[in-house]
Amino acid sequence: MVSAQQYLIEHGIKPSVHRLAIMQYLLNNRTHPTADEVYLNLLPDIPTLSKTTVYNTMKLFIEQRVALQIDIDDRNARFDGVVEAHAHFYCRVCGCVKDLPLPQIQEPEMSGLTVDETHVNFKGTCADCKSRG
Amino acid sequence: MVSAQQYLIEHGIKPSVHRLAIMQYLLNNRTHPTADEVYLNLLPDIPTLSKTTVYNTMKLFIEQRVALQIDIDDRNARFDGVVEAHAHFYCRVCGCVKDLPLPQIQEPEMSGLTVDETHVNFKGTCADCKSRG
DNA sequence: GTGCTTGCAAATCGTTTGCAATAGC
DNA sequence: GCTATTGCAAACGATTTGCAAGCAC
Numbered sequence: 001m002v003s004a005q006q007y008l009i010e011h012g013i014k015p016s017v018h019r020l021a022i023m024q025y026l027l028n029n030r031t032h033p034t035a036d037e038v039y040l041n042l043l044p045d046i047p048t049l050s051k052t053t054v055y056n057t058m059k060l061f062i063e064q065r066v067a068l069q070i071d072i073d074d075r076n077a078r079f080d081g082v083v084e085a086h087a088h089f090y091c092r093v094c095g096c097v098k099d100l101p102l103p104q105i106q107e108p109e110m111s112g113l114t115v116d117e118t119h120v121n122f123k124g125t126c127a128d129c130k131s132r133g
Numbered sequence: 134m135v136s137a138q139q140y141l142i143e144h145g146i147k148p149s150v151h152r153l154a155i156m157q158y159l160l161n162n163r164t165h166p167t168a169d170e171v172y173l174n175l176l177p178d179i180p181t182l183s184k185t186t187v188y189n190t191m192k193l194f195i196e197q198r199v200a201l202q203i204d205i206d207d208r209n210a211r212f213d214g215v216v217e218a219h220a221h222f223y224c225r226v227c228g229c230v231k232d233l234p235l236p237q238i239q240e241p242e243m244s245g246l247t248v249d250e251t252h253v254n255f256k257g258t259c260a261d262c263k264s265r266g
Numbered sequence: 267g268t269g270c271t272t273g274c275a276a277a278t279c280g281t282t283t284g285c286a287a288t289a290g291c
Numbered sequence: 292g293c294t295a296t297t298g299c300a301a302a303c304g305a306t307t308t309g310c311a312a313g314c315a316c
Contacts, residue, residue, distance in 0.1 A: 016289095016296065035280080050298045055281065071204040071254070075306095076280070089246060098246075103238045105253070112260035113222060113231075119254040120238070121204075127245035149271065149314095168306080183273045188306065209305070 011064045021046055022057045026067060026081025032088070032097040034076040072097060072121045085118065091126035098126065144197045154179055155190045159200060159214025165221070165230040167209040205230060205254045218251065224259035231259065 004023045008015040015023075021042055025033075033041070039054045058079050061067035070078040072090045078097060087100040102120060137156045141148040148156075154175055158166075166174070172187045191212050194200035203211040205223045211230060220233040235253060 014295080018297075048298085051280095052282085052299075053297055056297080069207065071207050072252075074202060074204050074210055077207055089248070105236045105238060112263055113255070113257060114263060115222070115255045115257040117256040119205075119252070119256070121252040121254070122246070122248045123250040123252070124246060124248040130245055130247060147270080151272075181273085184305095185274075185307085186272055189272080 007066065011066050013060060013064050013066065018046065018049060018053050019057050019060075021049075022054065023061070023066065023081065026061075026079060030080075030082060030099065032070055032072075032078040032080050034073075034078055036076070038079070068117075070097070070121075071119070072123075087120035087122065089122045089124070089126070091129055092123060093125055093129035096126055096128075140199065144199050146193060146197050146199065151179065151182060151186050152190050152193075154182075155187065156194070156199065156214065159194075159212060163213075163215060163232065165203055165205075165211040165213050167206075167211055169209070171212070201250075203230070203254075204252070205256075220253035220255065222255045222257070222259070224262055225256060226258055226262035229259055229261075 002010070004020055004027060005015045008019060008023055013019060022038060025038055025042060029041075031037070035051065035054045035058060038058075039049065039051045042049055042054075058067060058069075058077075061079075061081075062069055065083060066081070068080045068083055070080050070088060072078065072088050073095065082099070085102045087102045089098045089100050090096075091098075100122065102118075105118060105120065135143070137153055137160060138148045141152060141156055146152060155171060158171055158175060162174075164170070168184065168187045168191060171191075172182065172184045175182055175187075191200060191202075191210075194212075194214075195202055198216060199214070201213045201216055203213050203221060205211065205221050206228065215232070218235045220235045222231045222233050223229075224231075233255065235251075238251060238253065
């Protein structure tokens with residue numbers, strides 16, 4: 001368990017105040033937030049933050065492999081600070097995204113494809129929305 | 134093997150000329166096209182087609198479950214006329230999307246989730262792009 | 267003629283870009 | 292001072308919306 005600061009440095013990212021805050025946010029809130037959610041939630045603490053910086057930082061994080069982009073919600077890009085392989089569940093009703101253990105999957109041994117990411121996304125209705133009727 | 138027209142009717146879709154053409158296109162070209170690709174490819178045959186109609190029709194198809202939307206390319210929505218379960222491979226280099234057999238996957242038996250769709254997306258480099266260097 | 271289908275044009279909104287201001291070494 | 296980081300404002304582009312026109316039964 002290294003600090004977020006150490007974690008960024010180890011991945012070649014200079015830990016500015018903004019970058020640290022965004023990384024912390026991703027690690028503390030495993031809600032797969034959109035860029036806008038990250039922006040709005042950090043704004044009270046960092047009033048000078050701009051949405052451009054959130055986008056810039058996410059791009060950097062993804063390049064350096066400390067975050068993943070999840071294409072599960074066709075409206076917004078979502079980001080995940082957990083880079084270990086896991087599956088996602090998207091609730092069509094409330095729009096929440098939950099983590100699930102990754103089912104056993106064998107990568108396709110197809111004619112020379114190179115696979116570097118595997119995404120497993122389930123869609124449906126979450127327990128809360130079901131009980132709510 | 135029913136005709137596209139029969140297929141639409143069976144799914145409660147009134148088969149207008151435009152809808153038929155779009156369905157045919159999806160079934161004949163398993164390239165997971167974007168709305169724009171469908172539009173541009175049908176335009177020579179149906180000069181009166183508008184992009185709005187492509188969007189409207191895709192929405193209808195998805196509601197009636199004769200097409201699926203694939204969230205594999207974060208830039209555009211892609212559509213698939215093959216509704217049987219299968220996995221997808223996205224090439225980051227050329228942007229192509231290929232079908233793959235669906236690996237054995239057990240749905241998560243999690244606290245009351247209802248899963249109605251399972252998406253398995255691989256990302257990487259396709260054989261053509263690899264050989265091209 | 268009533269209701270569904272279509273299409274234009276405008277609006278929307280998430281994301282990207284260009285460039286100037288700022289901060290850190 | 293030089294370079295990387297940040298932020299504003301504008302641009303961009305895919306998708307949606309409002310509404311009027313067209314078509315089918």
